[in-house]
């Protein structure tokens with residue numbers, strides 16, 4: 347399946363391929379997206395916050411209560427915000443467009 351990462355300002359689009367079972371956070375990091383993912387998927391940081399395109403949001407399984415609680419603490423949260431470490435891809439989704447929120451930064455602090 348195709349994944350499109352859109353930078354916070356919309357100026358850069360990066361395309362990636364994913365398959366069932368891939369973790370969205372790992373695909374994003376492998377393609378240079380500015381997502382720190384400090385806790386490596388332990389749901390303790392929210393630095394993997396991404397905004398899913400509204401037309402794709404309903405393809406995803408619902409967030410757990412713990413994920414929702416953590417998202418409440420993230421900056422620039424929207425109705426279609428998710429934690430990328432909690433999203434395991436399904437090829438049946440076909441495509442997914444993911445926007446990186448403003449102020450996201452990676453481990454180099456960029």
Ligand code: FES
Nearest residue numbers: 387391392394431
């Ligand atoms: Fe920490 Fe996703 S990497 S919550």
